[in-house]
Amino acid sequence: MSEVPIREDSANCDPVSYHIIGDSAKLTNLLIEVEELLSRATIRNPYFSPEWIECWWKRVDPGTKPLVVISRCASGRLEGFWPFVERPAVLWSKGLWPMVYDEANYFVPIATNAGMPALITGLKAQLKKYQFCWIPLMSNSFWEEYWEGEIVQSRFPTIARSPRMTSIVDVGTEAFDEFWSGKMGTKSRKSLRYDQKSLGEKGKVEIEVATNEKEVRAMLPGSCLVEVNSWKSEQVAGLYSIRGKRAFFFDLLPKLAKNGRVRLTMIRVEDEPIAWELDLLDNEFCGVHNLSFDQGWKKYSPGKQLMEKNLRLAWEEGRRVDFLPSNLEYKKKIATRIEPVRELHLFKKSIRGFLARRLIQWNMKVRKKIIVRASPSKARDFLRQAGEINS
Numbered sequence: 001m002s003e004v005p006i007r008e009d010s011a012n013c014d015p016v017s018y019h020i021i022g023d024s025a026k027l028t029n030l031l032i033e034v035e036e037l038l039s040r041a042t043i044r045n046p047y048f049s050p051e052w053i054e055c056w057w058k059r060v061d062p063g064t065k066p067l068v069v070i071s072r073c074a075s076g077r078l079e080g081f082w083p084f085v086e087r088p089a090v091l092w093s094k095g096l097w098p099m100v101y102d103e104a105n106y107f108v109p110i111a112t113n114a115g116m117p118a119l120i121t122g123l124k125a126q127l128k129k130y131q132f133c134w135i136p137l138m139s140n141s142f143w144e145e146y147w148e149g150e151i152v153q154s155r156f157p158t159i160a161r162s163p164r165m166t167s168i169v170d171v172g173t174e175a176f177d178e179f180w181s182g183k184m185g186t187k188s189r190k191s192l193r194y195d196q197k198s199l200g201e202k203g204k205v206e207i208e209v210a211t212n213e214k215e216v217r218a219m220l221p222g223s224c225l226v227e228v229n230s231w232k233s234e235q236v237a238g239l240y241s242i243r244g245k246r247a248f249f250f251d252l253l254p255k256l257a258k259n260g261r262v263r264l265t266m267i268r269v270e271d272e273p274i275a276w277e278l279d280l281l282d283n284e285f286c287g288v289h290n291l292s293f294d295q296g297w298k299k300y301s302p303g304k305q306l307m308e309k310n311l312r313l314a315w316e317e318g319r320r321v322d323f324l325p326s327n328l329e330y331k332k333k334i335a336t337r338i339e340p341v342r343e344l345h346l347f348k349k350s351i352r353g354f355l356a357r358r359l360i361q362w363n364m365k366v367r368k369k370i371i372v373r374a375s376p377s378k379a380r381d382f383l384r385q386a387g388e389i390n391s
Contacts, residue, residue: 014073016080016114018122021068027057030068033078034110043111043142046280046287047104049261053083055252056100059244060085067096067126071111071118079115082123084133090356093131103248105287105324107135108142116146124346127156131356132347137164137325143342151344157357159345164325167335169311176315180308183334192304199300203270207309210264216257219264220250222273226266229294239278239290253278265310267302275302277310286310286319304330 021030031050038049046052057066064085071080082098089095098107109119123133138147151160172179181189199205210219224240232238240246256262263286266276275293279286288310293303311334314321323331325341332338345360347353 014075014077016071016073016118018069018071018080018118018125020122020126021070022066024057024066027053027066027068030070030078030081034081037078037081037110037112040112041110042113043109043116044282044285045104045106045108045110046261046282046285047100047106048081048083048110049256049259051252051255051259051261052100052104055248055255056103058251059248066099069109069119069122069126071115071122073114080109080111080119082109082111082119086130089131090359091131091352093352093356094129095131095356096126096133098135101136104137105289106137106139108138120146120150124156127346127348127353130348131353132345132360135344138342138344139166140339140342143344147342147344154346156349157347157354159343159347159357159361161343162340163343164341165327165332165338166325166341167323167327167331168337168339169314169321169323169334170336171315171318171320172336176312179315180311192301192308195299195301196305199269199297199302199305202300206268206271207306208266208268209313210266211257211260211262213254213257216254216262216264219266219276220253222266222268223264223276223278223292226273226276226292226294229296230292231295232292238292256280263310265306267306269297274300275306277306279310279314281319284319286314286317286321288321288323307334 021027031053034048034053035050038044067084067086069080069082069084070078073079083100084096084098085101086094087097098104101107109116111119126133147160151158184192208215208219210216224246227233227238227240230238233241236242239249253262253264261281263279263281264276265279267274273294274297275291277288278290280289281287288307291303291307293306311321323335345357347357
């Protein structure tokens with residue numbers, strides 16, 4: 001996902017206005033336009049690419065209603081795309097959640113600079129009908145450019161917070177080995193070399209890289225074996241842990257590969273898969289969506305070995321690496337910068353809107369208490385480190 005640039009001068013652009021699409025039958029043709037928009041967009045989100053929306057929409061509950069805010073210039077060209085769905089809300093009302101709400105790590109739109117203001121105007125206009133609109137995770141640069149000032153002068157009740165942080169590795173001018181040495185230190189690098197040597201003594205070690213459709217399809221069965229033997233599976237925190245998720249990703253990832261939007265990597269020892277990583281690719285961007293390893297091989301640090309391989313690859317390609325919203329210690333150690341990830345609720349200006357705001361704030365407090373009091377587990381520790389408890 002690209003950093004949000006400073007707003008460019010749009011004085012010479014056609015006037016841009018917002019439109020609302022609430023008919024799912026129109027999604028297919030709209031996604032064709034979104035593909036073209038991606039060739040021009042300066043505000044980007046890999047999770048709202050046509051492949052993600054198409055595959056996600058297949059598995060939503062029957063009767064789910066879309067509400068897509070788009071912006072077009074006077075000539076009709078698409079300038080912005082922000083997809084939402086209707087969801088039951090508190091007080092017997094309806095609210096707006098972003099599409100892909102149970103899979104994505106960012107929920108900023110896809111848009112040009114000229115198209116963005118109309119999207120915000122269109123989204124706020126929906127609060128005449130809906131009780132609230134929820135944007136779970138936004139990059140800090142997007143927040144500062146488009147929402148920070150908006151919230152200060154907003155007439156709507158809001159909840160704005162930073163529930164998580166994200167760790168980012170920016171490509172520097174030095175060689176990757178120099179960067180890695182500075183981040184890992186002598187002792188850590190020595191330990192990793194020892195783990196690599198010890199792993200090699202267990203048999204033939206191969207690191208596979210899959211980027212096209214055929215390669216991705218061939219690697220997916222091996223990813224299931226890694227996930228089953230990962231601690232994330234036991235704690236129901238893995239990529240395939242929830243029913244239906246495996247089918248979703250088996251459908252999605254080969255489609256992303258067709259357009260060069262994904263890279264899978266895997267470590268095998270004597271053909272046995274022991275670690276794999278799923279990276280989302282965009283213009284000069286690499287998002288680490290998933291990294292898992294087989295617990296039986298934990299002492300060889302296969303996850304760290306694979307991470308080092310992929311960081312080197314992204315560095316050489318000139319890609320900024322985003323570890324995506326969480327606050328895990330190993331990510332912070334490697335990062336060149338750590339940024340807050342923003343969350344926003346916008347509520348209808350009414351008595352029910354104010355009550356809905358209070359109820360959601362109360363629910364957030366209850367959720368924190370439940371996590372804190374839960375039995376110790378890796379999943380609980382993961383949530384604590386990710387900021388869910390301290391937000």
